[in-house]
Amino acid sequence: VPGATPRRITDGAGQYGRPSFSPDGRWLAFTGTDDMDLEAPDDDLWVVLAGGGTPRALTVGYDRSIANGAIGDTAGFGGQPPVWTPDGGAVLVVVGRDGEAHVQRITVPEAGPGTVTPVTGGQRQVGAFAIDPTVADGSRLAIAVHDPVTPPEIHLVEAGRDERVLTRFNEGLFRELALSLPEELSVTHGGVPIQSWLMRPSGSATAPGVRVPAVLEIHGGPHTMYGWGYFHEFQVLASRGYAVIFANPQGSTGYEQAFTEALRGAWGEVDHPQQMAVVDAAIAHGDLDPQRLGVAGGSYGGFMTNWVIGHTDRFRAAVTQRTISNMYSMYGTDDIAPISMRHELGGAPWDSPELTRRYMELSPITYVRDITTPLLILHAEEDYRCPMEQAEQLYIALKQLGREVELVRFPDESHGLTRGGKPKHRIEHMARLVGWFDAHL
Template identity: 40%
Template sequence: MMSKRSVTIDDLHSVKLVADPNISPDGSRIAYVVTTVDKEANGYRSALWMASADGGAEPFQFTGGHAKDANPRWSPDGAHLAFLSNRNETNQIYVMAADGGEAWQVTSGPNAVSEFTWSPDSQSFVFVTKIEPEEKPESDTKVISTLRHKFDGEGFWDGNHRHIFRVGIQGGDPDQLTDGDWDSTQPTLAPDGSQLSFVSNRSDDRNSNSKSDVWVMDIPDGEPARVTPEDGVYGAPAWSPDGSRLAYAGNPVVEPYGPTTLADLYVWEPESDEHRRLLVNLDREPGNSAISDSRYGVPAAFPTWTSDGNAVLSLLSDSGSIHVYTCPMDGQPQPFSEGARDIQSFTRANDGTVVFAASTFSNPTEVFVVSPNGTETRITHTNDRFLEDVELGEIEEVHYESDPGVQVHGWLVKPPNLNPDAKYPAIIQIHGGPHGMYGVGFFHEMQVLAGRGYVVLMTNPRGSTGYGQEWVAGTLSDWGGADYRDVVAGVPFLESLSYVDPERVGITGGSYGGYITNWAIGQTDRFKAAVTMRSTCNRLSLYGTSDLNAMYNDWEFGGSPYDNAAFYLERSPLTYVKNMRTPLLILHSENDLRCPISQGEELFVALKKMGQEVEFVRFPDESHGLSRAGQPVHRVERLERICGWFDKYL
């Protein structure tokens, strides 16, 4: 028997990314997506796969080629499977018979289709795409007149809005259902096909806020009516089986918690105009807010009704785990499954069979089925061969004290075959957000570091999701306060472990995690090395250069910098650059519009002027999401530079 090896950086090419399982209406078959890294093309390929829901047959690849086929969706009658594919450059809708055969292209507009759904009679689709301008601009200059004018990963706004169209299953000219100086997205049709629900921000100041509302209209040409109160972020509408009610998710953006107000699941009854809250006593938010580098093509989360209309199924994030919960109209929500797992999406058949995609610390994402009687079956074993070859680091769930009485939750990732009598260097990892969380899913980067001999502490400080309202709001007007204390309290915790060398502790994080990394090395010299990624250092200059900061930072920092400049500077790591003595590696993407590369430039120049040990690495043609979906060659180099820096200084 061959000995196992540790996980390596090059295993980025080995892990196959499973996502988006959809079960056929009769509960017999599952279509899902497998994405692989194409090393030669420096990109990704996605194909549809098919499996039997009873696990009795070996899954097989359903589509092939060099394109990205994704978003498989069964027709309500089960006769066809539709999906999105970029096989002709831009994502368009394709359809094929449920039993296989040649797929035909349904849409062919100049712009990509971003989302679609079947009509109840299986004869047409409603879909979302950008409106093509009547006249092409003659100049290539950008004329900007709105506060919201760019978005990371997309670039500068081209002035064209997304709207909803309808097209027959055989294609042809689509009918436009929505219009106006706003986007209309997330279309869903009532069970009788007579009404369309969708999401749109039509507020008067829509270009300077991040609000969204659920709307309903009779089709084809009814007047849209707003369902939600125009005071927050609402979306993911889902009609009840009889069409009498509409479920949706969201939250108001109001005092005292602003955008950190926990989202809820709502059920709207048109006759009474009542909006019933289903999670009011749970203190957890719907959806999956976990962060991972081993996902690709995870669909947006929508609530799903039970066949009798008495409950709604939804993902909920709780202390690092994500489960499907059954949320009854009256009563307490209950998890559909148990254990530490990261469920990323699910669908439900007419007979109540549920299929979901889930991963754990020790297993990348696979597909599972829960029968109506509650029996769970694992359907796929896509990454078994990879796991047979590697020795993963052991994971230990931990809690440690920060402020008196405050317990911080996290996980230790230990080197494989750890020798308790040895002394290992340690690294504290800080997630982005801050309103996200480290979860219990597979994380390639953490296993790479553990495989190189590091003890990794993944921590969820105040500001993280999954721990209730007060915890997630813990950073409001206090970035670098309680959250920093939660992170730095990890140092004495690590020092208390007999196998950790207290003289070799590093720190790293990306986005908000990069902010805290920068902040920490300006407040303490307890870290021997640091790596900051896609970070911020100057909250004053960031406000006017980021794609989103002007939309929400007033809540996070107690007002705008024009009214509160002193506080913005007080909580900017750059203010404390003269205190920074820790060797720092700065990694930044040149096309990052969320935390622009100027933030990395400012910090690099300041540290060089101070004569400190610093290195600045710029990744061309990459956005804020480099670590999760960037070019594979750059993702590999990023990990090589992180490991190289810590190897040098720890």
């Protein structure tokens, strides 16, 4: 509004976002936390009078974050603000939980916390939804939902009625394709359960009883989660005869707060042994060839790919995407590092000799001499979350050490290349990744 002055609505300290006004304009709902000490605090759903005041948490005692950290390679999912029912009696949100993502209904009483009730369920992920404004209690809504073998489609959910599929955009194509449905694995490391999955090669990609190569995929974040959603990259690898292993080690969202926070200040140190335990379990579970293993990941998954091959030689090929190699230099070039890394490690790298040492201990570049695995680096030139210099440092070091490494730069692309990049670049990116594993596994 021209000439208007911004006014603070909430009292006290907190990190809040995604505001949404109630239909009568009386309340403002939003998600966030008043705990400023945690690196990845669970979000609550809050309300505050639109005129300002002290926020009230509606989800006190709920054991998951009021957020959807599910990750895939389809665009447009995650981050939807809370949606009020037309009568103002409740708010609907998408919550990621144990690899699933579902709509939850949270009542808004005049005082105290609300009641959380699931609206959708099943081994799938809801990415977005819209309420029918003509139904006062919000019990009729459209959802965009996907599962490991079905890209997003629109479904109609109505209280007391069977869910209806409204769109089948990919039905004709998918009748021609054989897709791989993940199997959930039972993995525990150090007494900590790690939710994990194994996708076997799809269709006739391999003969029965033949040991197959496998690729460990590591998610970004690190505070996100894999799960029961569609992931095109995984299906392409499965169609080429690879098993795909993926997991949510500590640091992932969708679990209790302590599980997510356990990675703080210990990137790679906590989750690397957990990832290796998942690989071991996958090999024990099925016909996988332990001599033909690959590893890949992007963003934090790129960090972990670098970390893994700097700490073990069990993988014959690796693809690091949107990579992180040097935590010290990233502090000064990454768009969020001056905030996120202060929380993660307790300060800037130059604040003390101990912090300088710790930043470098957690930098994959420190272990570059130990990397012997052939490595492909795929990086977007306009990536400000994982800057281009991170890829360049790793590439130059490996070249000077005489290791097998290739760097592919994608011009005019950002951190979201694999989800929202130009189609020609997304195709090239996928072809390079698959081609690297085809050549080495």
